[in-house]
Every structure is written in C-alpha cells, then in structure tokens.
Amino acid sequence: MYCVQCEQSNKGGCAVKVGSCGKTATVADLQDVLLRVMQGVSAVAARAADRGVRDAEVDAFTPHAWFTTLTNVNFDEARFLKLIATALRMREKIHAAAMAAGADLSDLPEPATWEPGATLAELSAAAPMASIQRFVDRDGPSIVGLRDLILYGLKGTAAYSEHARVLGTEEAEVVAEFHRISAFLATDPTDIDALLREALAIGALNLKVMELLDAANTGRFGHPEISSVRMTPKAGKALLVSGHDLGDLEMILQQTEGKGVNVYTHGEMLPANAYPGLKRYPHLAGNYGGAWQDQQKDFAAFPGAIVMTSNCLINPEIRGYADRLFTAGPVGWAGVRHIVDHDFSPAVARALELPGFAEDAPEEVITAGFARNTVMGVADTLLGMIGRGEVKNLFLIGGCDGARPGRNYFHDLAMATPQDSLILTLGCGKFRFNREELGNIAGVPRVLDMGQCNDAYSAIQVAVAVANALGCGVNDLPLHYAISWFEQKATAVLLTMLHLGIRKIHLGPTLPQFLTPEVLEVLVEKFDIRPTGEVASDLDRMLKAA
Structure with a gap:
C-alpha cells in the first residue's frame, strides 16, 4: 500500500499499512489495480475514437469506476473484485470494437494489455505493478507527483461527471477528452512540460463537467433561491x-x-x-x-x-x-x-x-441559496455596492473540510474579514463559520452560501461577470481566495482555477503530499500559489493587494 491522495494520508505522510480513513492495504491495492486497468480501457477507447467508434457502456462505466476510488467512498473488497472484472471486460469489448474498425493497436501502453488476474490472491500479487511506489522508485518523486496531480484531478472530474451522468446529462466530447488524458497517463509520461499541460487540460475539462452538472441540477430542480x-x-x-x-x-x-x-x-x-x-x-x-x-x-x-x-x-x-x-x-x-x-x-x-425525534428542538436557521443565478440576478445591486465603496473586498473561502488541526484557519479568516467585505463560500468548508453572525451590508448577508464544492462553477461565473462589468480581469478584482484542500475533487477544482489563470490562491491548511518542493516551485512560479500561514499576515497581504 502506498497512498498519498488526500490529507488523511497518515497525518500528512504516506499510508503504507492502513489509511487514516480506514482503508485497508488490500482495498488500496485493488483500487490501484482498478485504476491501472481503467487507464488501459481509456488507451484503447481513445484509439477506437480515432476511428469514430465509441461504446456507451464503456463510457458510462468509466466515471463510476474512477469515482469508487476517491477518498472515503468505497471500502468493500467484494465490490472492487467485481469492478475489476467489469473493467477487464470493458477493455476487451472496446478492443474488439477498435479492431473491427481498423484502429492501430500495435503499440498500446502497458495498462492496455496487462492481465492482473481475477481472484483476490492473483490481484494482490499483481498489485505492485500498479503501485505508485513502483514509479517513484523508477521515475523519481517529482515526475510521479505531477502524474499524481493528473491522476487525482481525473478522479475529481470523474466524480462530478458521474453526478451529471446519473441525472441524464453527458457529452461525447467530455468522455472523449477524459479517455484522451487517461490514455496519456497510461503511457507513464516523464516530460514535465507535457505533464503540466495535461494537468491544465484537466482543469479545462473539469470546468466543462461542472457546467454540465450545473445544467443537470438546475434543469431538474430549478435554480437555487435564497x-x-x-x-x-x-x-x-x-x-x-x-x-x-x-x-x-x-x-x-x-x-x-x-x-x-x-x-x-x-x-x-x-x-x-x-x-x-x-x-x-x-x-x-x-x-x-x-x-x-x-x-x-x-x-x-x-x-x-x-x-x-x-x-x-x-x-x-x-x-x-x-x-x-x-x-x-x-x-x-x-x-x-x-x-x-x-x-x-x-x-x-x-x-x-426507529424512534425518530421525540420533540421539536429550538428552531435555528441559516440562509442558503446564493448560487450563480441568484447572485447574477442582483448583479446591479452588487456592482452598485462595489462602486459606492460599501463593498471593498470579496473573499472566496471554502472547499473540502477535514479533521486535522489547522482548519480553524478558515473560520478565523472569515471572522477577521473587514465588515465592508462579502464572503462567497461553498463546499463543506463553510461549516467552519456558516453559523456565525457576520452581519450584512445594506441588507445583503456578508456570507453568501453558493452550494456544494462543484458549485465552484457558480463562483467562477460570478467572478467573471463582475470583472467584465467592471472592465477588468479576474485577477484585478479585489477578490481573494482561501481554498481548503482535502481530496481529489478539490484537486480538480484547483486545476480549473489554474486553467482560468487565477493567481494568488491561498491553499491549505497543508499542501498535497504528492507535490514535491520541485513541483511546488513550478506552481508558485507560474500561478503564485500560496500556502496558508498566519491569518493576520495572510489577510494583510490580501488587503494590500486589493
């Protein structure tokens, strides 16, 4: 077992016996095997797509299979045995379709031809071939760190894609791009520039997927309302x-x-x-x-x-x-x-x-529903507040929450923000402060709950709309980012923000274990990513940049 995919990885290190999440080494190994086979599925599917061939069953299975390997999703050995068997069947099926279409299958990467077995004993014995440790030893931690950035970004994108798919919303172009990037990963690439390009390509793909999910949710349930x-x-x-x-x-x-x-x-x-x-x-x-x-x-x-x-x-x-x-x-x-x-x-x-609740508890309420449509509906009001100086700064504080020490940073930052600022929040990170009384500005609550983590799409659309209305770029807005990183969905959202060129993101409370100092240096140089530090100094730096 070698697991560094989330902040729980043995409290910041690498999980090697059992994950802090409770994932056993056996389950971790089965997940590694499944993902390696799924990269092979994509490698063949991408070749088939070159000949105009796609398979709806393969395309539907792909995001679901990837989703099962996210942090704190599936811990069931029996389910993974079935998933691997299905993945191998899917690979064989799309291989046959590609051959029939005359696709070139002469130089497929290792995951497209690997046969890990079917029984638990066989799969456990084969797992070292799919382990990250194998590639760290061979290619070095920085190259593997960038490949992990792609791997985990694909996991997050797959999760959002599956949420949209089960609501009946998907696009062939999205699936094709997912297969293409996954097929790239299957080649075990080592070129740093190529790896960075594909990481940003995931950001672009995830933006499209979040758009599809937004359309699926709002098309079926209506736009969120206050x-x-x-x-x-x-x-x-x-x-x-x-x-x-x-x-x-x-x-x-x-x-x-x-x-x-x-x-x-x-x-x-x-x-x-x-x-x-x-x-x-x-x-x-x-x-x-x-x-x-x-x-x-x-x-x-x-x-x-x-x-x-x-x-x-x-x-x-x-x-x-x-x-x-x-x-x-x-x-x-x-x-x-x-x-x-x-x-x-x-x-x-x-x-x-079961008994249920015996009596009503004293009523407490919070206000939610400040998604894209709601905020844009009062865009003139918001722009007027900015123009009159009633709102001088916007803060995006949100993302994945977690149990490790240091996450009080996001609560403390929200509490320290000036009274003439609005806080956009999304994801479960909002639970750090969504019950606090932070007041309002001209009747507008200072804390605007924009929704789930995938509703980063709403926040992005609002930021772009405000920037366009003010005639400036997004990075020129008095908009400050404090993003709580925890797992793979957050990785996908981060890559989307980087794809859009958003800079000066404060990321924490710890940085991903798979980002080596060398990789982090590249990200800092290109995107000015900033690890979270002390609230007072971070806030001072944000406000001075406004």
Whole structure:
C-alpha cells in the first residue's frame, strides 16, 4: 500500500499499512489495480475514437469506476473484485470494437494489455505493478507527483461527471477528452512540460463537467433561491441523507412522501434545501449536523436511518450505527446494506422502525441559496455596492473540510474579514463559520452560501461577470481566495482555477503530499500559489493587494 491522495494520508505522510480513513492495504491495492486497468480501457477507447467508434457502456462505466476510488467512498473488497472484472471486460469489448474498425493497436501502453488476474490472491500479487511506489522508485518523486496531480484531478472530474451522468446529462466530447488524458497517463509520461499541460487540460475539462452538472441540477430542480434552512430537528420519524447526489435525495423524498418520515440533509447535501424542485417536498425538514468529518458523532446521535450517497464515508462500526446505515451509488462498506436500482424502500422501512425525534428542538436557521443565478440576478445591486465603496473586498473561502488541526484557519479568516467585505463560500468548508453572525451590508448577508464544492462553477461565473462589468480581469478584482484542500475533487477544482489563470490562491491548511518542493516551485512560479500561514499576515497581504 502506498497512498498519498488526500490529507488523511497518515497525518500528512504516506499510508503504507492502513489509511487514516480506514482503508485497508488490500482495498488500496485493488483500487490501484482498478485504476491501472481503467487507464488501459481509456488507451484503447481513445484509439477506437480515432476511428469514430465509441461504446456507451464503456463510457458510462468509466466515471463510476474512477469515482469508487476517491477518498472515503468505497471500502468493500467484494465490490472492487467485481469492478475489476467489469473493467477487464470493458477493455476487451472496446478492443474488439477498435479492431473491427481498423484502429492501430500495435503499440498500446502497458495498462492496455496487462492481465492482473481475477481472484483476490492473483490481484494482490499483481498489485505492485500498479503501485505508485513502483514509479517513484523508477521515475523519481517529482515526475510521479505531477502524474499524481493528473491522476487525482481525473478522479475529481470523474466524480462530478458521474453526478451529471446519473441525472441524464453527458457529452461525447467530455468522455472523449477524459479517455484522451487517461490514455496519456497510461503511457507513464516523464516530460514535465507535457505533464503540466495535461494537468491544465484537466482543469479545462473539469470546468466543462461542472457546467454540465450545473445544467443537470438546475434543469431538474430549478435554480437555487435564497432560503432559510432549518438546522435543528423536528419531532417525528427521521431519515438522513449525506453525500452529494441530488437525484438520490429526490428519489428518497418521493419514496417517503406521505409516510410520516422527515428527511434531513447532512454535510455537502445542505445546499439541496435551496432548490425549488426539492424544497417543494414539505417533509424535507432541513439540515442535521455538520461537515463530513463530524459524521460519526452526528450519525450516532441521529435516531433514524441514514443514506450515504457519495463521499465521504467514515467507518460506521466504531459508533454502532452500521445497522441503520445504507450506501448508494459508488459508496460501499463491507456488511452495510447497499441500495440497488434506486430502491430506497429498505432505508425507508428502517426509518419507520426507529424512534425518530421525540420533540421539536429550538428552531435555528441559516440562509442558503446564493448560487450563480441568484447572485447574477442582483448583479446591479452588487456592482452598485462595489462602486459606492460599501463593498471593498470579496473573499472566496471554502472547499473540502477535514479533521486535522489547522482548519480553524478558515473560520478565523472569515471572522477577521473587514465588515465592508462579502464572503462567497461553498463546499463543506463553510461549516467552519456558516453559523456565525457576520452581519450584512445594506441588507445583503456578508456570507453568501453558493452550494456544494462543484458549485465552484457558480463562483467562477460570478467572478467573471463582475470583472467584465467592471472592465477588468479576474485577477484585478479585489477578490481573494482561501481554498481548503482535502481530496481529489478539490484537486480538480484547483486545476480549473489554474486553467482560468487565477493567481494568488491561498491553499491549505497543508499542501498535497504528492507535490514535491520541485513541483511546488513550478506552481508558485507560474500561478503564485500560496500556502496558508498566519491569518493576520495572510489577510494583510490580501488587503494590500486589493
């Protein structure tokens, strides 16, 4: 096992026996094998695409398979055995189609021809061929660090792509570009300039994918609108939905309708309470709990059933709620019941068996729903506030949250921002400060919750629109970035920001383990990335640059 894909990697080091997330060495090895085979699938699919051939089944399986390997998604050995078997079948299928079309398959890279076996024993024995450690020893840490930047960026992009796909939104060009970059990775490239180009290509691809996901969510559920979200429970039976998948939440709301079950969101699902198509269900009762890293405490105290629709899952056995937890989509934990074909009836039945909340808790609410459409709808107001000097600075503070020390930085920065500034926030990082009273400017709340981590698209569109209206570039705006890095979705979003040329991003609280000093030096030189430091000095530097 060699795992450095997220901040949990043995508290900043490399996981070699068991991950801090709870991932075993066996699961880590199976994930490495799956990804290596999937690079081979893409290598063949890219050759087939050159002959005008694509396979819908292969294209649909690809983002799902990659998604299962993200941090805190799937820990189930049995599921990975099946996924690897399916990946090998997909590779064979697209290979046959490519051959029939006359594609040149004479010099395919190693992952396109590698046969790792089928049994757990065979796959475990073959895993060193797919391990990052093999390539670190051979090509050096900086080259592998850049390849990891691409690998993890592709993982994040795959997750967003899968969220859009299950809502019925995908584009052939997006899948083709994903296969192309994955096929590039399959060649084990060593050219630094080429690696950097492809990393930025992922940024461009992820921007398109986030656009597709935005269209999928708003097309199905309407544009988020300013909403008061209840943060305390009501009396009654209860079902908690965590993760990111709004389609799953809608199906749960439909399948609980009229059954006396209150449905609550958790973590990254909080922004769902602002979508008209979801908030129209009267039994969507609000949000319960905080960010993903608090789930063991939150889930243990929740007196109902729980559905985890995507990352981030933590070991449910420690706090004894595995018998009322259900997984869906890419998520898996051995022994935890998995929802098949979006039939949530087992979770609904369990919610009806459990006691639920005995009484209403004192009502607490927060305001959400400041997504792209909402903010642009009051663009004249915002521009007027900037022009009159009522708003002198904008801060984008958000991203992935986590449990490691140092993440109070984002709370402290939000609290320290001047009263004449607005804070755009997204992702679960907002839980660090979204219950604080930070006031308003001319009736506009200072904290504008823009949604999930993928709603970085909304923030980008708002920034571009404001810059265009003011006749300047995005980097000329008094807009300051403090991004909380944790895992692969954040990597994809970061690459998108770099692709757009956004500079002076404060990234923390720690930098990715796979970024060697040499690689970091390149990123600092090209994009002026800044590791987070002391709040006072960082804020002073931001304001002086405004």
